[in-house]
Amino acid sequence: MTEVVATNETILVVGGGISGMTAALEAAETGKKVVLVEKLPYLGGRVSQLYKYFPKLCHPTCGLEINQRRAKMNPNLTILTMAEVTNIEGEAGAYTATVKLSPRHVNDNCTACGECAKVVETEFDDEYNYGMSKRKGAYLPHVMAHPMQYVIDPRIVGTDEGQKAKDACKYNAVDLDMQETEIKFPAGAVIWATGWQPYDAAKIQPYGYDRYDNVITNVEFERMADPKGPTGGKIVRPSDGKEAKNVAFIQCAGSRDRNHLYHCSRICCMASLKQTHYVVDAYEDAKVTIYYIDIRAIDRFEDFYATVQAMDNVTFTKSKVANIKADKDGNPVCYGVDTEGYHRYENAHDLVVLATGMEPSVAKGDFPVDIVINREGFIEADAANGGVFAAGSASDALDVNRAVQHATGAALKAIQVVNRVAGAEA
Amino acid sequence: MSDMNTAMIEKYRNSFLSEVEANVEEGEWVKMCMQCGVCAGSCPLGNAWEHTPQKIFMMIRAGKRDEVLTSDSMWMCTSCYNCIVRCPRELPITHIMHGLAHYAKRLGIAPKEQPTAKFAQLFWDNLMKKGRVNELKLGVDLYFKVGEGMKTAMKNKDIGLAMWKAKRLNPMEFFGGHSIKDVSGLHKIIAKAQELEEARIAKHGG
Ligand SMILES: Cc1cc2nc3c(=O)[nH]c(=O)nc-3n(C[C@H](O)[C@H](O)[C@H](O)COP(=O)(O)OP(=O)(O)OC[C@H]3O[C@@H](n4cnc5c(N)ncnc54)[C@H](O)[C@@H]3O)c2cc1C
Ligand code: SF4
Ligand code: SF4
Ligand code: SF4
Ligand code: SF4
Numbered sequence: 067m068t069e070v071v072a073t074n075e076t077i078l079v080v081g082g083g084i085s086g087m088t089a090a091l092e093a094a095e096t097g098k099k100v101v102l103v104e105k106l107p108y109l110g111g112r113v114s115q116l117y118k119y120f121p122k123l124c125h126p127t128c129g130l131e132i133n134q135r136r137a138k139m140n141p142n143l144t145i146l147t148m149a150e151v152t153n154i155e156g157e158a159g160a161y162t163a164t165v166k167l168s169p170r171h172v173n174d175n176c177t178a179c180g181e182c183a184k185v186v187e188t189e190f191d192d193e194y195n196y197g198m199s200k201r202k203g204a205y206l207p208h209v210m211a212h213p214m215q216y217v218i219d220p221r222i223v224g225t226d227e228g229q230k231a232k233d234a235c236k237y238n239a240v241d242l243d244m245q246e247t248e249i250k251f252p253a254g255a256v257i258w259a260t261g262w263q264p265y266d267a268a269k270i271q272p273y274g275y276d277r278y279d280n281v282i283t284n285v286e287f288e289r290m291a292d293p294k295g296p297t298g299g300k301i302v303r304p305s306d307g308k309e310a311k312n313v314a315f316i317q318c319a320g321s322r323d324r325n326h327l328y329h330c331s332r333i334c335c336m337a338s339l340k341q342t343h344y345v346v347d348a349y350e351d352a353k354v355t356i357y358y359i360d361i362r363a364i365d366r367f368e369d370f371y372a373t374v375q376a377m378d379n380v381t382f383t384k385s386k387v388a389n390i391k392a393d394k395d396g397n398p399v400c401y402g403v404d405t406e407g408y409h410r411y412e413n414a415h416d417l418v419v420l421a422t423g424m425e426p427s428v429a430k431g432d433f434p435v436d437i438v439i440n441r442e443g444f445i446e447a448d449a450a451n452g453g454v455f456a457a458g459s460a461s462d463a464l465d466v467n468r469a470v471q472h473a474t475g476a477a478l479k480a481i482q483v484v485n486r487v488a489g490a491e492a
Numbered sequence: 493m494s495d496m497n498t499a500m501i502e503k504y505r506n507s508f509l510s511e512v513e514a515n516v517e518e519g520e521w522v523k524m525c526m527q528c529g530v531c532a533g534s535c536p537l538g539n540a541w542e543h544t545p546q547k548i549f550m551m552i553r554a555g556k557r558d559e560v561l562t563s564d565s566m567w568m569c570t571s572c573y574n575c576i577v578r579c580p581r582e583l584p585i586t587h588i589m590h591g592l593a594h595y596a597k598r599l600g601i602a603p604k605e606q607p608t609a610k611f612a613q614l615f616w617d618n619l620m621k622k623g624r625v626n627e628l629k630l631g632v633d634l635y636f637k638v639g640e641g642m643k644t645a646m647k648n649k650d651i652g653l654a655m656w657k658a659k660r661l662n663p664m665e666f667f668g669g670h671s672i673k674d675v676s677g678l679h680k681i682i683a684k685a686q687e688l689e690e691a692r693i694a695k696h697g698g
């Protein structure tokens with residue numbers, strides 16, 4: 067049974083992505099007690115699913131590793147994974163949080179030796195790879211997972227497979243009897259950092275994401291480019307596994323569109339420019355087309371845009387593609403009219419990547435606490451929120467740099483609230 | 493009517509966009525277009541017309557008054573609504589296209605030999621007589637008055653026959669044809685609507 071020692075001077079952080087981790091660490095390193103609640107079995111959030119980071123094109127694992135080390139070293143930080151906040155009651159300085167803990171079926175004895183995964187045969191879609199590959203029913207969510215512990219999928223618990231996993235474990239780490247539990251604890255301030263999710267591309271009907279194998283999303287493309295990903299880092303067509311050298315990016319897929327997301331998702335222009343590097347680096351004879359309304363390479367990233375613009379094998383077509391149809395060879399064909407001259411085009415590609423936008427991961431009506439949410443579904447900074455502060459992409463579509471800055475600000479606001487509590491109690 | 497055209501040119505000397513906003517149905521939406529091209533690419537007419545809605549909206553902003561108002565493009569719109577449902581800015585594109593056509597006609601500068609415009613006039617005249625459309629007469633008028641002639645009429649005779657069998661086309665309608673219960677009431681409604689419209693034009697154009 068998980069015990070959480072907390073008081074009204076404790077800060078609760080909801081969501082363990084880069085923003086939640088940053089806010090939690092910043093606060094804990096000033097000496098505050100922090101409880102970090104993460105829904106998934108690991109920390110890191112969406113950043114851990116990116117292959118490389120813009121603007122430096124470095125690997126996100128390095129930033130994550132630093133944060134994980136800070137987390138391991140800090141005695142003020144309690145991390146709860148597979149945990150969801152179901153209710154928050156009270157007011158600034160005196161909240162009570164209710165948290166539901168789902169069973170991992172693996173305890174802290176786990177050394178991540180991997181024996182359980184070897185014996186289990188049942189496979190499920192791998193969420194980490196957006197379902198582009200399979201994983202075992204006993205699994206490590208990804209190679210850099212923190213905590214570095216395996217998970218037993220509840221769907222094999224109660225079957226022979228579950229028993230096999232338990233029998234294979236030499237460290238007595240598999241616990242098939244773990245149950246879902248609920249805990250309650252106090253907190254003085256709350257940092258809400260539940261982040262974003264990709265907009266559901268199937269809703270953009272004319273692009274046929276649900277009809278054509280060779281139309282994928284930018285988050286899937288990140289996994290595809292990653293050597294640890296479902297294709298071993300090969301950029302290929304999902305339909306036939308052939309090399310995808312002629313790749314199109316469609317910008318604003320679902321964003322800036324009153325039928326879908328009202329807002330500009332702000333990172334997807336940069337994401338496509340970054341992903342253009344992946345294609346060009348992979349194939350000498352690559353050919354990339356970027357269909358766009360206007361390129362929004364946010365502030366100091368203009369250089370990054372200029373570099374891609376200067377590439378011989380990259381074409382920028384000012385036009386939002388009207389629709390996609392597959393030809394007889396399975397090539398997605400983009401149809402539309404070019405705004406610079408109003409020329410009608412019909413271009414076949416090997417692979418189309420939809421630059422889908424970011425929407426808040428928690429739906430408007432699903433917040434377990436009364437806070438101000440804007441039309442786009444993001445959390446507004448508002449005095450009515452009391453001691454609840456948004457951090458990172460739960461507040462807006464942000465890149466990592468801005469998310470982290472925002473999270474540090476949120477940590478400071480939360481610290482001020484618990485300091486007031488401490489002052490009153492002293 | 494051409495007096496009105498001159499008056500409008502004088503009044504909106506510098507801004508065709510303002511003229512459209514004031515006088516064209518849903519014209520105030522034109523400035524919201526972000527030139528993404530989705531409507532142009534989604535319109536089933538494809539290459540069949542000179543200017544797509546996207547281009548028309550840009551031409552309005554560029555002050556190309558004559559090119560827009562005398563163009564036959566907006567008369568080509570089939571009201572399929574493909575553009576409206578897909579426009580990321582929710583512009584009522586179809587309505588603007590019809591609004592532009594209507595405005596050009598009011599000013600007396602719509603293309604003279606445009607078949608859709610002719611058909612629209614026939615349809616209106618036909619409708620006003622009895623308060624309902626007499627399909628037989630409309631069909632006959634269409635094929636002979638619009639100049640399509642016997643050839644098209646013969647090509648479509650099977651459709652006519654099928655409509656007759658389905659009781660959609662009654663040959664007896666050729667002799668007078670039946671009307672709605674209160675034709676004069678309808679005429680009064682239309683007269684009132686016209687009066688309101690004249691007042692609106694006078695306000696903007698005067
Ligand atoms: C295709 C693509 C490429 C990108 N590439 C870059 C790049 O190269 N460089 C860059 O700077 N940015 C990039 N970004 C943006 C980057 O992904 C975000 O800035 C970053 O993920 C924001 O982190 P976050 O912690 O705010 O949110 P998330 O990463 O979404 O983290 C939120 C965390 O909260 C958890 N959570 C959600 N709901 C709950 C709940 N109810 N209870 C508990 N926990 C919950 C989630 O499981 C997750 O772990 C890219 C985005 C896209 C779409
Ligand atoms: S649960 Fe046991 S067998 Fe599986 S990885 Fe952990 S220690 Fe190894
Ligand atoms: S960042 Fe670019 S692709 Fe993304 S919504 Fe904004 S303009 Fe569109
Ligand atoms: S779809 Fe809408 S916003 Fe895009 S060009 Fe057409 S009218 Fe303008
Ligand atoms: S409603 Fe008119 S303009 Fe719009 S797509 Fe259909 S035919 Fe084209």
